[in-house]
Each structure stands twice: as C-alpha cells, then as structure tokens.
Amino acid sequence: xxxxxxxxxxxxxxxxxxxxxxxxxxxxxxxxxxxxxxxxxxxxxxxxxxxxxxxxxxxxxxxxxxxxxxxxxxxxxxxxxxxxxxxxxxxxxxxxxxxxxxxxxxxxxxxxxxxxxxxxxxxxxxxxxxxxxxxxxxxxxxxxxxxxxxxxxxxxxxxxxxxxxxxxxxxxxxxxxxxxxxxxxxxxxxxxxxxxxxxxxxxxxxxxxxxxxxxxxxxxxxxxxxxxxxxxxxxxxxxxxxxxxxxxxxxxxxxx
Amino acid sequence: xxxxxxxxxxxxxxxxxxxxxxxxxxxxxxxxxxxxxxxxxxxxxxxxxxxxxxxxxxxxxxxxxxxxxxxxxxxxxxxxxxxxxxxxxxxxxxxxxxxxxxxxxxxxxxxxxxxxxxxxxxxxxxxxxxxxxxxxxxxxxxxxxxxxxxxxxxxxxxxxxxxxxxxxxxxxxxxxxxxxxxx
Numbered sequence: 001x002x003x004x005x006x007x008x009x010x011x012x013x014x015x016x017x018x019x020x021x022x023x024x025x026x027x028x029x030x031x032x033x034x035x036x037x038x039x040x041x042x043x044x045x046x047x048x049x050x051x052x053x054x055x056x057x058x059x060x061x062x063x064x065x066x067x068x069x070x071x072x073x074x075x076x077x078x079x080x081x082x083x084x085x086x087x088x089x090x091x092x093x094x095x096x097x098x099x100x101x102x103x104x105x106x107x108x109x110x111x112x113x114x115x116x117x118x119x120x121x122x123x124x125x126x127x128x129x130x131x132x133x134x135x136x137x138x139x140x141x142x143x144x145x146x147x148x149x150x151x152x153x154x155x156x157x158x159x160x161x162x163x164x165x166x167x168x169x170x171x172x173x174x175x176x177x178x179x180x181x182x183x184x185x186x187x188x189x190x191x192x193x194x195x196x197x198x199x200x201x202x203x204x205x206x207x208x209x210x211x212x213x214x215x216x217x218x219x220x221x222x223x224x225x226x227x228x229x230x231x232x233x234x235x236x237x238x239x240x241x242x243x244x245x246x247x248x249x250x251x252x253x254x255x256x
Numbered sequence: 257x258x259x260x261x262x263x264x265x266x267x268x269x270x271x272x273x274x275x276x277x278x279x280x281x282x283x284x285x286x287x288x289x290x291x292x293x294x295x296x297x298x299x300x301x302x303x304x305x306x307x308x309x310x311x312x313x314x315x316x317x318x319x320x321x322x323x324x325x326x327x328x329x330x331x332x333x334x335x336x337x338x339x340x341x342x343x344x345x346x347x348x349x350x351x352x353x354x355x356x357x358x359x360x361x362x363x364x365x366x367x368x369x370x371x372x373x374x375x376x377x378x379x380x381x382x383x384x385x386x387x388x389x390x391x392x393x394x395x396x397x398x399x400x401x402x403x404x405x406x407x408x409x410x411x412x413x414x415x416x417x418x419x420x421x422x423x424x425x426x427x428x429x430x431x432x433x434x435x436x437x438x439x
Contacts, residue, residue, distance in 0.1 A: 011418040015392070017399045046425040051393045053428070055375050059278035063292055064271060067299045071263065 136172030158184035385420035
C-alpha cells in the first residue's frame with residue numbers, strides 16, 4: 001500500500017469506520033512506515049482534542065417548555081409557533097397553509113388504520129412461527145389430515161387444499177389468534193420460502209382490501225374475502241409469486 | 257394509538273435529544289434565538305411526521321429534520337451560505353493566521369481563548385464541512401447515519417470530515433498537541 005492511499009483511510013481508521021480488510025492493510029503499512037505513523041498519531045491527537053475542546057451547546061432550559069407548549073394537542077390543528085413568530089415563518093405562511101392541508105390529509109392516512117394494525121399482527125404471527133420454529137401444530141401435506149384437525153378447535157371449517165402440483169406444497173396447519181379470535185393458519189412452502197395463510201369468518205365489519213398488497217419489513221401481505229371468509233397471506237416470497245398463489249387459492253374449488 | 261399516548265411516546269423518545277438538536281442548529285445558524293426557533297419548528301415537524309419514523313436511531317432521525325429546517329431557514333435568510341464552497345484562498349488564510357499567533361511568544365493564550373478560537377474556526381468553516389464535523393465529532397453519529405441524513409455517499413462523509421478536521425487542527429492549543437506527543 002502506498003502512503004497516499006493509506007493516509008486517505010486514516011480518518012476512517014481513527015473513527016473505526018473502516019472495513020476489516022482495509023484496516024488490516026493500513027495497519028500493516030503503519031508498522032512499516034515511520035512517516036505515516038507520525039501523521040497518524042498527529043491526526044489521532046487532533047481528533048481527540050477537537051472533540052474535547054469544541055463547545056457543545058446545551059439547549060436552554062426554557063426551550064423544552066416552549067416546545068411542549070407548541071406541540072399540538074390534537075393532530076394538525078396547530079401549526080402556529082407560540083413565541084414571537086419570526087418573519088421567515090410569516091413569509092412562508094402561504095406555504096404553511098398549503099402544507100396544513102397536505103399534512104391534515106397526511107395525518108388521515110398516517111393514522112394506523114385497522115388494516116395496518118391487522119397487517120402488523122399477521123406479520124408478527126408469521127415471524128413468531130418462524131423464529132420459534134413452530135409454524136405448524138399439525139404437520140401434513142394431506143389436506144384430508146389437516147382439515148379434520150381443525151374440527152372442534154374452531155367454530156368454522158376452513159377450506160384446505162394442497163397445491164403441490166402448482167409448486168406450493170401444503171406443510172401443515174396451526175391455530176392462531178388474530179383480531180381477538182381464534183383463526184386457522186395454513187402453511188405452504190414455495191421453494192425455500194414459507195407462506196402463512198390466515199383464514200377466519202368475515203365479521204360484520206368490513207376490512208378494507210389491500211388489493212395491491214402491503215410490504216413491510218421485507219414481508220408481503222395480501223388480503224381478500226371470499227365466501228364469507230377473510231384471508232390473509234404473508235410471506236417473504238416475492239409479491240408476484242404471492243399474487244399467483246392467491247389466484248390459485250381463489251380459483252381452485254375447495255375440496256370439502 | 258391515542259393522541260395522548262402518541263404525544264407521550266414522542267416526548268419520551270425525542271425530548272432527550274433536545275440538546276443535540278439545539279447544538280446542531282446553533283452550529284449551523286450561529287445565533288441562539290434563531291437556533292431556538294429552528295429547533296422548535298423542527299420538533300413540530302418531527303411530531304407531524306412521527307409515524308414515518310421507522311425505528312432505528314431516533315437522534316439521527318431528529319437531527320435530519322433539524323438540518324432540513326436549518327436549510328429552509330438558510331433559503332429565507334442566507335442564500336449565500338448554501339452556495340459557499342470551500343475556497344483555499346478564503347479559508348486557507350485562517351490557517352496561516354493561527355500558526356503565526358501560536359508561534360508568537362508574546363501571545364499567551366489561555367485555555368478559554370483557545371476554545372474561543374477553535375469555535376470561531378469551526379464557525380467559519382463552509383457549511384458542508386461544518387455540519388459533518390458537528391455530526392461526527394460532537395454528536396457522535398456513524399458515517400452511515402451522516403450519509404443518509406445528508407444524502408451524500410459514505411466516501412464523501414469521510415473526505416469532508418478529513419478536510420474539516422485538518423482545517424481545525426491549526427487552531428488547537430499548541431501545548432495540547434505537544435503534551436500528547438510525549439504520551
């Protein structure tokens with residue numbers, strides 16, 4: 001390693017923001033090069049001294065109170081600044097009122113809706129199954145084993161079908177809990193990905209469809225209703241494949 | 257989440273970083289009153305967009321909003337700050353001044369004066385270098401957090417930091433440096 005390229009990495013090395021390989025290369029160079037050693041030591045001291053000597057401005061005590069007072073008690077109603085409004089804020093008043101409209105609209109959409117909360121629950125349940133290695137209570141690829149297993153455990157009979165020939169073998173089923181009720185969960189596999197399908201009777205309240213799917217933390221979700229049942233599909237498989245799977249599920253006549 | 261718990265969560269999570277927010281604003285716009293106004297505005301914005309905070313380092317998230325608010329303020333008040341780039345002629349001379357002062361035996365700097373000088377040197381650094389130094393050396397953010405916050409490549413964070421520190425090094429109290437050599 002040349003001195004120049006080594007020196008370029010000194011800052012990152014000092015801050016421990018350097019890859020292992022680069023770190024080893026620079027350190028090896030430092031062992032052999034006295035000139036670089038001197039520069040490195042100098043930069044090290046300078047860095048420490050800077051961090052110690054530069055002033056860190058503590059917020060004035062009244063600022064916290066000011067902010068607490070200025071925070072809106074209800075969303076998007078108060079955009080005003082309590083203390084003597086500055087001219088630059090006034091100048092942007094038009095922009096601010098426009099923003100207020102955008103923001104109130106934003107708030108409307110930002111409030112975690114029932115669907116979003118449910119989506120969170122669905123993902124959490126799927127992930128919990130994965131990390132506790134407890135995806136199925138009944139492990140079977142036979143729909144005639146899985147379906148009867150739910151008998152007496154649920155107040156409804158979930159449609160269960162195997163889609164092995166379509167590339168989505170059934171792995172098994174388990175009991176789960178969603179929206180304050182016991183639900184049936186079927187687990188399918190597609191290549192190395194596991195897919196959870198949550199099924200429960202549609203209640204009186206309508207759950208908004210998320211036809212295009214939700215993507216959260218790398219998991220994709222689809223939901224729909226069919227024949228009086230709500231369905232939630234969740235997996236890390238890509239969205240297109242998940243949608244294909246949904247088409248298969250909804251088009252196949254359930255084997256009763 | 258009810259409005260009450262939302263607000264409570266916001267305050268618990270972000271008010272502890274009030275000084276970090278103020279320190280950044282103060283270093284960027286200099287005046288106490290301006291910095292206070294900006295921090296207040298930034299907190300209101302943060303509250304509005306609180307739902308968009310997806311976990312991670314809430315301090316870095318807040319500082320990003322403070323920085324944006326500062327930039328809006330610059331657009332209103334000090335357009336020129338945004339366009340100032342590093343000028344060897346303009347900023348290089350500070351370097352020489354400092355060295356002359358330090359080598360002059362008549363001038364004995366007290367610790368206080370040295371800090372003042374160093375602070376002044378940082379204040380005079382062009383914005384793009386100043387903010388990297390503040391975010392790293394005072395706020396202790398990771399390079400990656402700074403890169404995301406400023407929307408610049410990781411390598412640029414490193415090179416700006418290196419140049420910023422180099423400029424400031426000239427203003428360090430000389431005996432601090434010597435002392436460190438002996439250790």
